[in-house]
Amino acid sequence: MVEKLTEAERKDALPGLGEKGWQAVDERDAIRKVWKFRNFSEAWGFMARAALEAEKLNHHPEWKNAFNVVDVTLTTHSCKGLSSLDLKLAAKMDAFAGAAEVHSDHGQPIQCLCELRPHQ
Numbered sequence: 686m687v688e689k690l691t692e693a694e695r696k697d698a699l700p701g702l703g704e705k706g707w708q709a710v711d712e713r714d715a716i717r718k719v720w721k722f723r724n725f726s727e728a729w730g731f732m733a734r735a736a737l738e739a740e741k742l743n744h745h746p747e748w749k750n751a752f753n754v755v756d757v758t759l760t761t762h763s764c765k766g767l768s769s770l771d772l773k774l775a776a777k778m779d780a781f782a783g784a785a786e787v788h789s790d791h792g793q794p795i796q797c798l799c800e801l802r803p804h805q
């Protein structure tokens with residue numbers, strides 16, 4: 686079974702994700718990012734690519750879509766927190782989203798996940 690990220694792994698990976706607009710989710714060991722695409726077609730194209738990658742990894746996002754906005758939360762249910770699979774899927778999603786606009790006013794700074802609750 687996949688394990689929760691260690692404190693060292695968090696310090697290594699999470700600040701970079703924070704710079705890309707991923708934020709900490711309140712009360713959960715999870716990360717969230719919200720993209721705004723130019724239209725529904727681009728949002729759906731992103732979701733289609735992300736869905737195929739999720740199947741390949743056997744690791745699935747919690748997400749919702751409204752027109753051109755896609756709101757993604759990543760966490761690993763089996764270990765009840767962030768694992769290496771979330772880092773992999775986050776990197777793929779960032780690549781698939783390309784230059785889409787990022788909304789970064791929806792959560793806490795991702796540092797919270799390093800400093801406040803590494804072992805939750």
Ligand SMILES: C[C@H](O)[C@H](O)[C@H]1CNC2=NC(N)=NC(=O)C2=N1
Binds near residue numbers: 743760762763
């Ligand atoms: C049975 C199957 O392997 C599991 O339910 C997989 C599927 N996708 C998953 N996705 C996520 N995000 N977390 C999991 O623990 C998980 N587990």
